[in-house]
Amino acid sequence: MNSSIGKAYVSTASSSAGWKAGDAAAAADQFPAGLRVLVVDDDPTCLMILEKMLRTCLYDVTKCNRAETALLMLRENKNGFDIVISDVHMPDMDGFKLLEHIGLEMDLPVIMMSADDGKHVVMKGVTHGACDYLIKPVRIEALKNIWQHVVRKRKNEWKDFEQSGSVEEGDRQLKQSDDADYSSSANEGSWKSSKRRKDDGDETDERDDTSTLKKPRVVWSVELHQQFVAAVNQLGIDNAVPKKILELMNVPGLTRENVASHLQKYRLYLRRLSGVSQHQSNLNNSLMSPQGATFGPLSSLNGLDLQTLAATGQLPAQSLATLQAVGLGRPTGKSGIPMPLVDQRNIFSFENPKLRIGEGQQQHVNNNKQMNLLQGIPTTMEPKQLAGLHHTMQSMGNMNMQVASHGSQNSQNNPLLMQIVQPQARGQMINDSSLSHAPRLLSPMGQPILANGIAANVSTKNGIQENIRAPSYNPVLQTSSMSNFPMNHTSELPGNSFPLGSTSGISSLTPKVAFQEDVNSDIKGSMGFMPGYDIFNDLNQHKPQNWELQNIGMTFDVSQHSNILQGNHNDSQSVLVQQGFSSSQVNGQNRSASVISKAMFSVGDGTGHVNAQNGNQHLNTLLVDGTVRVKSETVADATPTNLYPGDDLMSALLKQQDVIAPAEHEFHFDGYSLHNIPE
């Protein structure tokens, strides 16, 4: 396999890159034949064997021997693949990191493989969001059924979509019929075609298309989200009812249900920000309105941020400022906030050129949009940064948006960053100019991650370079809110440069940002960083921080939440983060944290196949375990249904919330059986 970027991969199928709507129907008939698989393995022998096996299964195979190349391919052609199979041990990038990236940016199901069948490794797969884990040598029989992960994921997303908000009768019917046709190729086909259409940029058109069996997801792009937030702000959070919001937004094709489900998520997000841990949700107004939606694609926002915020109750303006500052990379003034270990690396190093990654690599990314990732308020913001946050907060609001726009490219991924800036936050926006840099941050991810702001901040934090790069982007809470990315990422985050920052950076920030004393502690573990976005990190070649802590934790527990927030830097915190993150990352499903419980269980199951069925476990029990990464997926609960399928940000946000809040939802892993999901 060649190593040059340009032709680093070999496509064995002619149509792997060009999947047009027209092909969808044809493909649907033959499904799973034609499933577009990307297989990544540095071992040439294994790679060749796998390729041959997959082709024998009639899949459309593209092979790649380097993780970086694989990411490039995925980014260049976001809709070009249905599923990814990757080895765990690779020289250029850890397979789990790749897994996170993919989950965050593309929200594709990822299967991990390894000769290593140790429980710990398999568990890692689970916590990082792999939808399956295969032990090498892989048998062809194991590959024959990988299509189920694709279908399952789609189904989950659809189901979440359906569950969000009120569901009309027609929807119910659709849903039921969908269930019946769960694995029918026709369904898959129509799903794909609708997905395709959506990808073409019609975010809301298909929503009302009742002729398709499945409901297309609404992609809450940055702009759309901004409009939403602006409408909510205008109405006032208490008065913001879907109908009125819809009217204000005046977006053709958008339905009340779409708005309702989005609102639900948003509320959860806000609640989380305001300290759900205390079980208060008074975030009402946390929106930063000045700029309108401050949500930016937060893909990477760390859930932590939110959590941290939550943990500490309302995030004091100062904290926010700090957070933001942190996120932005600006020193906020309090230097005391200990950044969770992650943060060194995590802090987004916006300055990090990696962000640029977006630039270079993601052509599709909108560079022109500012990425305001802001997504979460970095939890580990240093005091001074917190202060900085203050002023930036306001701008942050905006930032999100910008970022969001950036991220929107990926219709699938749903850039939406919602978060952000904590409205209540005290609006400070970190104005650090450093933000300027961020432009592309999101690109890779599709969701603009705070990138700018965060990156900037992040770096400033503990050792992070301050380069707040994000220019115009106000890092909106970089902290985690968004990103709950599972910290478990092996902290690739380079110390300072937070790659891309954007989300990842941001995420990291969050955890780290300790916005106030309280926060500090939280941040520690929390890693808001987006572990997933190590891309940047990778680029930077930084040695990732050890995210281990973070991610593993999974153990969310509402009660723990406070603990976590309080700063124990431990895995549990990461759990929080993870929650937010994982959802986005792994499967993009935004489900509530309940998943965690599921996750936990499945892990126990062993080999690699995680099945969330047993899920619903008690998070609490698991939580402390810290090893399970909550993949936020799923939570099939009625509450937060995934408003945006694939909207990682939102999910991330929500997830965080979930973490904090008592797990009430049903969790289910993404890609795992949905058994627990209430129908």
Add this chain to the structure above:
Amino acid sequence: MDRNRLKHQVASMRSSLFDQGYLDEPFIQLEELQDDDNPNFVQEIVTLFYTDSARLIQNIEHALNSRRIDFDKLDDYMHQFKGSSSSIGAKKVTNECTVFREYCSAENAEGCIRSFQQVKQEYAILRRKLEVYLQMVRQAAVSRTT
């Protein structure tokens, strides 16, 4: 040579390779993957395996010979080697790799060196046998056309 006889020889050698534990189930998978589109698939894979193994073996040698042995790196190389050998069903080689990794994780340099000798030996034996076997397979295939 008489085609039938060749075929018998091939079958017999194949059986013994499995019976004696040189080859394992994954090898059968490779054989099954061979088809008209890839008539030499098994040979291609095996050749690829040789090339890759040569590189890994060299790396391991080098790592073992260094003044300060880096066990992590060693383990990494051996993990890779084990992965590819298990993918082709090289059972004995894979088993020796496992033994090596145990010594490696115990940071037992001498144990590593000794077991690496075993790995190399098994690898050499397998390679020889496979080469003979595959050549016979080719001959039998060719003989069909005569």
